[in-house]
Amino acid sequence: MEIIALVKLALDTGQLRMTETKIDLDATPLKISDIDRNAVEEAIRVRDKVGGKVHVISALKYGPIQKRQQEAESLLREVLAMGADDAYLIIDEALINGDQLITAKAIAAAIKKLGNYDLIIAGEATIDGYTSQVGPRVAAELGIPALTFVRELRIEGNKVVAKRDLEDAVQTVEAPLPALVTVTREINVPRIPPLLQIRAAMKKPIYRLSLADLGLSLKPAVEIRSITPIQVKRKGVIIKEGTVEEKVDKLIQALIQEGLITPR
Amino acid sequence: MGMKALVIGSIGDAGLIGLAQKVERPEIHYLLIGPGDATQLGRYGVSKVYQLTTLIDEASLAETLADLVSKEAYSIIITPVSKYFKTAIPMAAQKLSSSLFVDVVDIKQSGDTLEVVYNGIGNRAQLSVRVSGKVFLMAPPARFKPSESPVSTTIETLQPKVVSAVKVVSTEEKPKGKVRIEDAELIVSVGRGFKKQEDLKLAFELAEVLGAEIGCSRPIAADLKWLSEDHWIGLSGHKVRPKLYIAIGISGQPQHLAGMMESRTVVVINNDPNAPFFKNCDYGVVEDLYKFVPALTKKLREILKK
Ligand SMILES: Cc1cc2nc3c(=O)[nH]c(=O)nc-3n(C[C@H](O)[C@H](O)[C@H](O)COP(=O)(O)OP(=O)(O)OC[C@H]3O[C@@H](n4cnc5c(N)ncnc54)[C@H](O)[C@@H]3O)c2cc1C
Ligand SMILES: Nc1ncnc2c1ncn2[C@@H]1O[C@H](COP(=O)(O)O)[C@@H](O)[C@H]1O
Numbered sequence: 001m002e003i004i005a006l007v008k009l010a011l012d013t014g015q016l017r018m019t020e021t022k023i024d025l026d027a028t029p030l031k032i033s034d035i036d037r038n039a040v041e042e043a044i045r046v047r048d049k050v051g052g053k054v055h056v057i058s059a060l061k062y063g064p065i066q067k068r069q070q071e072a073e074s075l076l077r078e079v080l081a082m083g084a085d086d087a088y089l090i091i092d093e094a095l096i097n098g099d100q101l102i103t104a105k106a107i108a109a110a111i112k113k114l115g116n117y118d119l120i121i122a123g124e125a126t127i128d129g130y131t132s133q134v135g136p137r138v139a140a141e142l143g144i145p146a147l148t149f150v151r152e153l154r155i156e157g158n159k160v161v162a163k164r165d166l167e168d169a170v171q172t173v174e175a176p177l178p179a180l181v182t183v184t185r186e187i188n189v190p191r192i193p194p195l196l197q198i199r200a201a202m203k204k205p206i207y208r209l210s211l212a213d214l215g216l217s218l219k220p221a222v223e224i225r226s227i228t229p230i231q232v233k234r235k236g237v238i239i240k241e242g243t244v245e246e247k248v249d250k251l252i253q254a255l256i257q258e259g260l261i262t263p264r
Numbered sequence: 265m266g267m268k269a270l271v272i273g274s275i276g277d278a279g280l281i282g283l284a285q286k287v288e289r290p291e292i293h294y295l296l297i298g299p300g301d302a303t304q305l306g307r308y309g310v311s312k313v314y315q316l317t318t319l320i321d322e323a324s325l326a327e328t329l330a331d332l333v334s335k336e337a338y339s340i341i342i343t344p345v346s347k348y349f350k351t352a353i354p355m356a357a358q359k360l361s362s363s364l365f366v367d368v369v370d371i372k373q374s375g376d377t378l379e380v381v382y383n384g385i386g387n388r389a390q391l392s393v394r395v396s397g398k399v400f401l402m403a404p405p406a407r408f409k410p411s412e413s414p415v416s417t418t419i420e421t422l423q424p425k426v427v428s429a430v431k432v433v434s435t436e437e438k439p440k441g442k443v444r445i446e447d448a449e450l451i452v453s454v455g456r457g458f459k460k461q462e463d464l465k466l467a468f469e470l471a472e473v474l475g476a477e478i479g480c481s482r483p484i485a486a487d488l489k490w491l492s493e494d495h496w497i498g499l500s501g502h503k504v505r506p507k508l509y510i511a512i513g514i515s516g517q518p519q520h521l522a523g524m525m526e527s528r529t530v531v532v533i534n535n536d537p538n539a540p541f542f543k544n545c546d547y548g549v550v551e552d553l554y555k556f557v558p559a560l561t562k563k564l565r566e567i568l569k570k
Binding site: 016023100129147161166167175228245247249260264 | 322323326347356358359361362363364383385386389390391394397430433434482517546556560
């Protein structure tokens with residue numbers, strides 16, 4: 001089976017470089033969007049059960065390209081070390097800070113370029129975009145079914161059977177392959193590759209694709225006007241010294257001063 | 265006439281009309297999913313209601329919508345935020361080559377272009393973007409208050425275009441809680457620092473003395489299922505803004521912070537002095553929760569005479 005995992009190199013929202021009025025996207029480090037590790041893990045598990053290959057596709061969304069290339073490739077090595085067979089990195093100026101419409105077009109074109117595919121696995125949402133849209137968009141672009149928010153999945157012959165984790169219910173669904181699945185964080189625990197595999201991953205191929213290679217010419221329809229941090233000033237009083245009782249007293253004093261509790 | 269907008273949702277989602285009203289002289293239609301009195305939407309200036317009486321799956325909604333949006337030439341399409349819409353709307357948007365913004369706060373029209381303000385980057389920033397062409401927007405309906413400008417409404421039943429891409433085999437209801445954590449004034453929130461489900465009792469007792477609701481991190485609700493999902497706070501859970509938020513045994517990852525950032529006073533109890541939450545709190549207690557929480561509850565009981 002040819003399995004494709006979609007991996008975003010996302011802004012590390014725990015390490016945003018920001019001042020009071022601005023977020024500097026160019027200076028913020030990237031990381032593999034957490035749930036995309038679950039996507040890769042699930043792809044590997046399916047492959048190990050039914051045979052085949054796992055290809056990773058990633059479209060770079062953050063610039064400057066010159067500076068990010070190296071960073072992007074070493075991040076992709078992490079998912080190769082987990083066990084993916086190869087990776088395709090779509091790098092093009094036109095995708096930088098672009099919206100999900102053109103990201104999905106580029107990813108779908110790369111999937112078609114690969115030729116055969118049976119199962120595409122994406123994350124339920126990214127840590128930075130958090131929109132859950134790229135998966136279903138890619139499915140629509142390819143004209144294949146999308147099974148979203150999946151926390152359990154298995155392949156039965158030529159179909160995929162999945163449990164969808166919805167707000168008020170767990171829904172069991174099935175669809176013929178090829179299909180696209182988006183997985184939740186709870187579907188598995190992503191493996192942490194041992195050193196030996198990290199070394200072996202250095203030899204696995206990472207192919208670079210531009211939009212021209214994909215026969216696409218895309219223009220972003222969205223222009224970012226401003227990015228303002230949502231920040232709250234906190235007092236940051238740390239109560240560390242003393243016995244448990246002394247700490248209790250200090251906290252209670254603080255809560256009284258804040259007007260949050262009133263002794264009777 | 266100004267821009268043509270379509271609001272989609274149940275009758276309870278009518279708050280979203282308030283977002284559509286922000287453009288100049290809009291022509292507003294409503295795609296009403298499920299039961300409800302469609303005529304009452306005319307109060308808010310909705311001139312046409314399409315009614316979808318049967319519930320259809322996401323792929324079918326995407327197809328139906330793509331046709332409707334093309335036929336009516338809507339330039340703005342607005343829906344609530346839910347997994348149903350997060351599945352259907354991106355597919356419709358891709359078919360129509362349009363952008364989609366989630367967690368929209370405001371829109372402003374200038375000529376043919378629309379300025380959209382939304383929360384993004386893991387809920388750490390407010391972004392303002394300019395878009396031309398059709399655009400899909402998602403937002404919580406309660407964020408907006410539509411103003412009244414009564415018109416007469418025509419109502420039409422919409423025939424869905426049903427496709428069968430994904431087959432539903434079975435559905436199993438989840439246990440339902442009845443907490444509305446979004447409205448809580450005081451919250452005691454629990455995380456993986458609790459070793460066993462029974463131990464949550466410590467937090468329940470503290471909450472009882474304070475008259476607080478119980479919140480939790482994602483693993484407590486989603487992985488361990490120790491609490492129902494109505495307690496779940498964060499990027500993928502509920503957004504809360506209490507006067508007091510007490511986080512016990514929660515590390516303070518950005519996805520948790522995203523749900524409680526608007527709390528007024530934040531207290532963190534964690535035995536690891538390097539827990540990231542200590543950088544985002546008003547009062548941080550470095551202590552084992554198993555020792556600290558019972559002692560705090562006992563003392564509060566004394567001074568609050570409970
Ligand atoms: C896209 C995405 C969306 C997400 N959405 C959410 C969300 O909505 N809400 C959410 O909460 N998470 C969310 N997460 C998960 C989030 O990243 C964290 O994994 C999660 O918040 C961690 O939960 P925790 O703090 O309870 O557990 P942990 O990170 O395991 O932290 C446990 C803490 O307890 C402390 N502790 C341990 N023992 C004791 C003790 N005896 N006394 C005191 N302290 C103790 C530890 O020091 C540690 O800091 C999301 C993740 C992703 C990728
Ligand atoms: N730039 C990208 N490159 C590859 N995959 C992506 C990209 N952006 C999003 N995805 C995939 O789509 C999922 C949902 O992303 P989002 O719509 O940003 O929430 C992610 O978990 C990834 O699997």
